[in-house]
Amino acid sequence: MNFTQYDRIGERVYSKTLANGLELRVVSRPDYARKYAFFATRYGGMDTRFQLGGQWLDTPPGIAHYLEHKMFDTEDGNALQELAKNGAEPNAFTSNAMTGYYFDSTQHFEENLRILLSFVSVPYFTKESVDKEQGIIAQEIRMIEDNPDWQIYHRMVEAMYKQSTARIAIAGSVESIRDITAETLYRCHEAFYTPSNMILTVVGDVQPERVEEIAVEILPAAGGPVIPRDYGHEPPEVAVHELRRSMEVATPQFLTGFKCRPAEYGEDWLRQALIGELASDILLGESSPLYLKLYDDGLINSTFGGDYELLPGYACFYAGGDSRDARAVTDAITDEAARIAAGEFDMDLYRRLRRTMYGEYIRSFNSFETVAVSLTEGCFNGYDPFRFPELFETITPEDVRAFLRDNVTPENRVLSEIVPGDAGGDVDGTGA
């Protein structure tokens, strides 16, 4: 009775909540040799302040990512090599709101799954190994900070949000990670790596019952308490309207972002995400009149694009790329949004873009990684991503108009720019 069949997208999923609170999803993929397991905790870069054992703890920025690096250490050595010896390709990532560990293999699936579940659930840190990681992560942070795309995005978020912990750089800073100790890592693991805060997703031709048996065998019998988190008390208005910095880049780049109303836990989350994406395509996608006009005027090139993002207590609609006149592009986007919101709506374009989005969504489920990450995000935020076709049908042109009217406005707008020059020179504007 735990199977759900999704005919419109051709998926069949085994879903269960185990006695220890672990969410289990097994997506059947007959005819595939690959087997993919994704084990994730609802814990990421933005979860720095939380309550454990009745006390509020403030942990250093970058700690979730640091913990991810250290989890591969085991008492017997290193789990990465164990998995690689079986021909599996293991890896992990940390995002704002999750940390995920995974492997991909065609042989020894059950053995690999055991290794994955045990190294993620059993921490093993020593002072020496934690100290040794400082240098490696510091190098990684310097590399990230040298990346103009990252800088421009990060600074856009900082301009938009005053208090939200979504402002925190996922890897932290070279300074913030200095305070990380083995003890703090153990406490974070204790709080967030409990079965009831995690989800295991397997995609491939496997028997769900076997996956369940192995999860029960390896993982702790009991879940953990619910951990209250503090994402910061965010006011509706933006922090600052414009930020500009010089870096060693060939051409000026920009991102313009609009602070949006965050989504509610539940199906509203997915619905909101779909409306935001559709609004982005209609307003500034490659087939939109605005895109074609800006392109013809030489104000944007093929680097231009936009997206819509949701996190707990956070929503952002943004667009950007290379441009010699970021302000003109930003104004054009805001004006066009107002024009569309006021009622001028190209129904033919709307109908075509809906088709594209439909096709893109279903296409994306070719990827095992996308399937697993979507199910995980859905689980953490209270919706089922495979109900996409049904939900998509309920979205109307008025939803798109309302979205643009409420969110894509001059008050909600920020502009983050990187201009060519000496690295690190701040030439911040004063706000619009």
Next chain:
Amino acid sequence: MNITRKPIADGVNLTCLPARKFKTGLLSAQFVAPLSAQTAGAVALIPSVLRRGTVDAPDMGRLSARLDDLYGARIDETVRKIGEYQCAGFVASFLDDRFVPGSERLLEPVTALLGELFLRPVTENGVFLPAYFDSEKTNLLDAIGSIRNDKRLWAGRRLLSEMCAGEPYGVSRLGEEADVEALQVGGLYSSYRELLATAPLEIVYCGSASGEEVEDALRAALSGLPRGEIRTLPEMSPHAPRADVLHISDAMDVTQGKLEIGFSCDSDDYMALLMGNVLFGGSSNSKLFMNVREKLSLCYYASSAFHRKKNLITVSSGIEFGNYQAAFDEIMEQLRMVQAGDWEDWEIDSARSILLNSYASLGDGQGKLENFYLSRAVSGFDDTPESMSESVRTMSAERIIEAMRTVKLDTVYFLKGKEAAE
């Protein structure tokens, strides 16, 4: 999978990879030309110019609208180097008919648009639109220039161009800057017409439609293909052995040095070379990774690649300038160990697992399938993932040792910093 390859028109072959497990269908059509310095730039540029517009959909807006209507179908231009051949064309990917709402079909209209892109480009005065030609030429020059920004890629290119100077294999996939710079719109249009008339066309389809349906759609879409005499592709040329090792170095404003080493192989047991290479430097459990990088920390990365179609092995590493000799010596020492059969059981087991895993999962990705079967058709190899797996399972240490003993140092390339050069 019941895989078939058959001619469907003069010099046009269709490879069908039937699969119902994907959400999408994939259709790839590639013209195959001999790789040569004189023509590489033009061949690389043609698909990008064609992709800008057709007679019926003459600009980006109208082309996107057509694709939007087809549920976001994609048609991307591609240029690949396969051995000493250059493949240029389009790869289309579109929602499988089973997932299209209503009973609409996408295979036929997508194939028709693909044919239109090949056969009916928007023209002016009998040649490509100058505006499209100019901007795509600029884009191609940018792409060639940007190889220089990626020092690892750049150093790898430099090694091959020096090592295989005078051989087609030394030519870059995108052509050289100066040759692209010299292209004119009229000349490019003639090259395009010549490609249509004379180049073999390899088509690969992977998806749930039957071979007949795909064939019918293609016949309709390519009915106007103006075929002349189809050119017979030249055989691949073997790498000319070198009497003395060639040493080349460049100086650039970089902080990390790049040491690239080329070896020639003189064995036709390619499966033994392939596996020997995985042991040597082809994985994160290989000798180069475990020793040169992890144990001795002589480099930031060190790996090797086997160029099967040309029988070469190349090593790529990023090192501190001062570590040049130590890194070089250690790389050669690791090769010597492979040649002496000096490895542990887990090393060979791991090499076997990695290869078996990659052959087993080949059928799980449409892109990987397309690339494998296109490459097979172009180079005339007849092995399959199954036959290669079998060969890996039964591979003996003796065969690996014998084949790897023919590996001989050929060319050493070093990219050093400007200051280090002074």
